[in-house]
Amino acid sequence: MPTAAGQIQPPRQYHHGTHHLDFESAIEVPDSHAWPDLDDLPSAAAAASPGTSVPVVDLSVSVDAVLGQLASACAAWGAFQVTGHGVPPGLLLRAEAASRRLFALPTSHKLRAARPAEGGASGYGTARISCFFPKLMWSEGFTIAGSPLEHARTLWPAGDPFAFCDVIEEYSAHMQRLARKLLRLMLFSLGLDDDDLGPIHDTTAVLHLNSYPACPDPNRAMGLAPHTDSTLLTLLYQSDSSGLQVLEQSNRWVTVPPMSGALIVNVGDLFQILSNGRYKSVVHRAVVDRSRHRISVAYMCGPQKDAKVSPLEKLVEAQGRAAYRAVTWPEYLNLKGKLFGMTLESCQEDMLVDE
Numbered sequence: 001m002p003t004a005a006g007q008i009q010p011p012r013q014y015h016h017g018t019h020h021l022d023f024e025s026a027i028e029v030p031d032s033h034a035w036p037d038l039d040d041l042p043s044a045a046a047a048a049s050p051g052t053s054v055p056v057v058d059l060s061v062s063v064d065a066v067l068g069q070l071a072s073a074c075a076a077w078g079a080f081q082v083t084g085h086g087v088p089p090g091l092l093l094r095a096e097a098a099s100r101r102l103f104a105l106p107t108s109h110k111l112r113a114a115r116p117a118e119g120g121a122s123g124y125g126t127a128r129i130s131c132f133f134p135k136l137m138w139s140e141g142f143t144i145a146g147s148p149l150e151h152a153r154t155l156w157p158a159g160d161p162f163a164f165c166d167v168i169e170e171y172s173a174h175m176q177r178l179a180r181k182l183l184r185l186m187l188f189s190l191g192l193d194d195d196d197l198g199p200i201h202d203t204t205a206v207l208h209l210n211s212y213p214a215c216p217d218p219n220r221a222m223g224l225a226p227h228t229d230s231t232l233l234t235l236l237y238q239s240d241s242s243g244l245q246v247l248e249q250s251n252r253w254v255t256v257p258p259m260s261g262a263l264i265v266n267v268g269d270l271f272q273i274l275s276n277g278r279y280k281s282v283v284h285r286a287v288v289d290r291s292r293h294r295i296s297v298a299y300m301c302g303p304q305k306d307a308k309v310s311p312l313e314k315l316v317e318a319q320g321r322a323a324y325r326a327v328t329w330p331e332y333l334n335l336k337g338k339l340f341g342m343t344l345e346s347c348q349e350d351m352l353v354d355e
């Protein structure tokens with residue numbers, strides 16, 4: 001938080017050690033995972049009927065109609081559901097099934113593919129952002145950066161029994177196509193064209209699988225604590241279980257209702273930078289359920305690792321100033337590791353261009 005002198009103090013960090021709770025056999029929420037303040041937050045079970053949550057954008061209608069809908073969804077919510085996207089529904093179900101099988105392995109087995117302790121990009125582990133919160137989260141994650149082959153060999157040394165790698169690769173290829181299409185459309189919706197694409201003419205991504213086991217006391221546990229994604233955009237498949245909530249402009253948590261075959265699009269921090277703050281990244285979290293084990297699959301799309309992301313020139317000209325300085329994705333992830341929890345606006349010292 002900024003001090004009186006305007007200096008940024010890094011957020012407090014907690015050291016939880018290597019704590020891997022056996023969620024399946026837990027009959028109560030242990031103190032390590034019990035969040036004392038959840039009652040103060042607006043109800044996790046808030047109604048989620050169409051019209052009260054993020055907009056739904058059908059990509060199969062005319063481009064003009066899509067652009068208008070994208071503009072208002074991104075400006076008002078920073079998130080929307082997308083239909084008519086062309087990703088086969090069967091592939092979404094196969095990705096979910098593959099993730100379920102992975103997380104169903106015994107913990108000792110999954111730990112063979114553990115993410116390295118020093119902030120490695122790939123592998124199995126508890127939420128990376130856990131160190132910024134005093135309590136642990138009711139979830140596990142598996143990040144796949146690059147080829148899933150090594151992970152599959154570690155997890156299933158006798159052979160990939162259900163074509164995990166094929167599913168992951170096919171899923172990523174479809175998501176890459178869709179993410180690039182959406183990024184272009186989102187820029188068009190800001191009045192830009194193909195010549196203005198800057199660092200996003202090419203993208204890269206990591207796939208992050210989330211598992212939220214059923215929880216004996218969902219009102220005291222947190223699936224994934226509030227955060228924004230450090231991406232250009234994230235494409236999230238939440239299967240048929242609700243759990244994702246976004247923080248609406250009036251500071252209310254709003255559930256994103258599951259929609260068969262739809263994908264959720266979150267505006268990420270790097271798009272906020274690129275758009276010079278016109279589209280803000282969305283704060284979101286995941287809550288858990290008493291009886292359902294929820295899976296979600298996040299395609300986290302960013303620029304190539306050495307590409308600098310800075311506010312696009314035409315937007316800077318129109319707005320009179322660049323609100324952020326240029327960063328690469330790895331630089332931004334590193335910065336966020338230090339300044340987690342602060343909005344891009346509040347860490348001006350680190351993100352503003354020198355004037």
Ligand SMILES: C=C1C[C@]23C[C@@]1(O)CC[C@H]2[C@@]12CCC[C@@](C)(C(=O)O1)[C@H]2[C@@H]3C(=O)O
Pocket residue numbers: 121127128129143206208227228229230231298300333336
């Ligand atoms: C590219 C990345 C974004 C991410 C950190 C990571 O290196 C890989 C995992 C991503 C994820 C997924 C769950 C939520 C999140 C905040 C986290 O802790 O790990 C995001 C990170 C992010 O967007 O900052």
Ligand SMILES: O=C(O)CCC(=O)C(=O)O
Pocket residue numbers: 208210224229236238243244245284285286295296298
């Ligand atoms: O599981 C969800 O609904 C949210 C996942 C998420 O926010 C993430 O993976 O970044």
Ligand SMILES: [Fe+2]
Pocket residue numbers: 227228229234284
């Ligand atoms: Fe997220």
